[in-house]
Amino acid sequence: MGYDFRMSEADFIARLRAIATDPAARGLADDAAVWEGLVLTHDMIVEGVHFLPDDTPQDVAWKLVAVNLSDLAAKGAAPVGVLVGYSLGDEAWDAGFVDGLGDALRRFGIILIGGDTVRVPAGAPRSFGLTAIGRAPAGGAPSRSGVRPGDQIWVTGTIGNAGLGLAMRLGQVDPNETCLAAYRRPQPQLAFGQAVAPHVHAMMDVSDGLLIDAQRMAAASGCEIGLMVEAIPLSAALLAVRPDVLDTRLAAATAGDDYQLLFAADPAAAPAIREIGAALNVAVTPLGHAGVGEGIMLTYRARRIALPERLGFMH
Amino acid sequence: MGYDFRMSEADFIARLRAIATDPAARGLADDAAVWEGLVLTHDMIVEGVHFLPDDTPQDVAWKLVAVNLSDLAAKGAAPVGVLVGYSLGDEAWDAGFVDGLGDALRRFGIILIGGDTVRVPAGAPRSFGLTAIGRAPAGGAPSRSGVRPGDQIWVTGTIGNAGLGLAMRLGQVDPNETCLAAYRRPQPQLAFGQAVAPHVHAMMDVSDGLLIDAQRMAAASGCEIGLMVEAIPLSAALLAVRPDVLDTRLAAATAGDDYQLLFAADPAAAPAIREIGAALNVAVTPLGHAGVGEGIMLTYRARRIALPERLGFMH
Numbered sequence: 001m002g003y004d005f006r007m008s009e010a011d012f013i014a015r016l017r018a019i020a021t022d023p024a025a026r027g028l029a030d031d032a033a034v035w036e037g038l039v040l041t042h043d044m045i046v047e048g049v050h051f052l053p054d055d056t057p058q059d060v061a062w063k064l065v066a067v068n069l070s071d072l073a074a075k076g077a078a079p080v081g082v083l084v085g086y087s088l089g090d091e092a093w094d095a096g097f098v099d100g101l102g103d104a105l106r107r108f109g110i111i112l113i114g115g116d117t118v119r120v121p122a123g124a125p126r127s128f129g130l131t132a133i134g135r136a137p138a139g140g141a142p143s144r145s146g147v148r149p150g151d152q153i154w155v156t157g158t159i160g161n162a163g164l165g166l167a168m169r170l171g172q173v174d175p176n177e178t179c180l181a182a183y184r185r186p187q188p189q190l191a192f193g194q195a196v197a198p199h200v201h202a203m204m205d206v207s208d209g210l211l212i213d214a215q216r217m218a219a220a221s222g223c224e225i226g227l228m229v230e231a232i233p234l235s236a237a238l239l240a241v242r243p244d245v246l247d248t249r250l251a252a253a254t255a256g257d258d259y260q261l262l263f264a265a266d267p268a269a270a271p272a273i274r275e276i277g278a279a280l281n282v283a284v285t286p287l288g289h290a291g292v293g294e295g296i297m298l299t300y301r302a303r304r305i306a307l308p309e310r311l312g313f314m315h
Numbered sequence: 316m317g318y319d320f321r322m323s324e325a326d327f328i329a330r331l332r333a334i335a336t337d338p339a340a341r342g343l344a345d346d347a348a349v350w351e352g353l354v355l356t357h358d359m360i361v362e363g364v365h366f367l368p369d370d371t372p373q374d375v376a377w378k379l380v381a382v383n384l385s386d387l388a389a390k391g392a393a394p395v396g397v398l399v400g401y402s403l404g405d406e407a408w409d410a411g412f413v414d415g416l417g418d419a420l421r422r423f424g425i426i427l428i429g430g431d432t433v434r435v436p437a438g439a440p441r442s443f444g445l446t447a448i449g450r451a452p453a454g455g456a457p458s459r460s461g462v463r464p465g466d467q468i469w470v471t472g473t474i475g476n477a478g479l480g481l482a483m484r485l486g487q488v489d490p491n492e493t494c495l496a497a498y499r500r501p502q503p504q505l506a507f508g509q510a511v512a513p514h515v516h517a518m519m520d521v522s523d524g525l526l527i528d529a530q531r532m533a534a535a536s537g538c539e540i541g542l543m544v545e546a547i548p549l550s551a552a553l554l555a556v557r558p559d560v561l562d563t564r565l566a567a568a569t570a571g572d573d574y575q576l577l578f579a580a581d582p583a584a585a586p587a588i589r590e591i592g593a594a595l596n597v598a599v600t601p602l603g604h605a606g607v608g609e610g611i612m613l614t615y616r617a618r619r620i621a622l623p624e625r626l627g628f629m630h
Contacts, residue, residue, distance in 0.1 A: 012406070013432075015410060019420060020426070020427040020428075024426060025428055025429055026429075032429065033428040033429035040446075042430050043431045044400045044431045044444065046402075046434075049433060049436070080350075081350070083348070083355060084357070085400065091326060091327070094330075105334060111335070111340065112337070112340055113337070114355060115357050116444070117327070118359045118442065119361075119364065121361075121364070125435060127402070127435065131357055
């Protein structure tokens, strides 16, 4: 997810950036650090903030691994291993967490390198941290900041399933398996990220919402990103629950937890990108273009529309 | 600190070890992992458990860095950089933390690589995690498990200052600067660890108490470690407050937070070890010997004594 802050935290991030002067840190403005051929990232998840107290420990462990590997995917990295910071709970919960962690390690072919375990005071929300390490692609890890005016903007998969899955978990919407699974077991686009990295100018993962993350990419790159809201890929599972209207599309684009890849490439790379998507069975959708300017600009059926007040999940 | 668990957590660590099968993890039984020439460690600290709510943010940041670098020191590693997992507090506290973090980065010549920031629910204790990365020594990183019968057992510096400093912070003892500083600003023995690494059979840092850590080293190595309690090095600052009696020595040896290095070496290496200590102005004290057997065995003025009930800080 990288260092993404609310305005009230602007002073904090400014201070932190002032001491993160090494190029490896990428100004704390990218999904991950790149140091001597390695890609490194550290994300935390907190009970009641990033997961629900009644999420299963297996799902929490999976999510902790998956959100960090999604940052590696966005840098085209091949994941190697993780270090885990763990807050102990009760015995059954802890055992379930290890089961979920083991599932994720096997699924992604990575190793548990080490970590630490602490006991938090009774009743306190638990927090978990994970550091993931991967190998950078031979041609270098794409950053968020490389978008060039004229680039085509793409996204993998579909957007909004996990956000709707969270609403289902909260009993606000009738559940369906596809959306619940997207919330419970996000799938980082590792193979696609590695394959597409040589073809992109910039790449990041969509963790806090398509719109807010596109805005961050535009800001990091010093250009404007124009997105066609009608092109945002929505799943059949989402459209079975929600009508295909503008509000549905904006809700999906601001919900977060998608863990898809957002990337910018020269339009001439489109055939190669489509070929990679087809080979890996990953949907790839062109969403718009970058231009001279700043921020994001939304159109819906060829008309410019106002940005929603909230562009994504701020945590 | 590594994965050190209470008996009630035995099941958890057993499960975790079952999925940490790669040699890099060292069975989760060492201070740090060693992978492709890098040494990696991750320690967490929790408010009310590892630091006092009224410790200054500068000191908390320093300690978070220092305890992790102490793990690297124990592997003879040269530190490179850190990733930080941070729980936001109020603005002044956060600014103080960044100041302390910057101090530590400069002091130890390392870089801030990246990290993550989260907001915990109001009133919840905050927890911080840090992953430290260093370069392993050319001859390989010493483990905890290499002690051989006949080895001499050594410790750097003095033992018990930080524990007494904590008692001073809690108002239980009249304060003095040396002990308070040992609690507030632990100094990892990085230069000494790198210099001595080629001469040792085993090395670890003393974080939870000299006795409990020696017991862990004995268990990892499959031998017995005999320690002469009268040889445990105590500072003048400690002895200014406490009489030099057995109870004082056992309290110091079970207090924790020393961040000294405990190591085992062939007796023939003693001159080299003393020379390194003299060159780096680090006190080195032979404490005893390893033998065939298991656990630790204490003597005081040539008589065997019973182990105290509590060997160190269990957290």
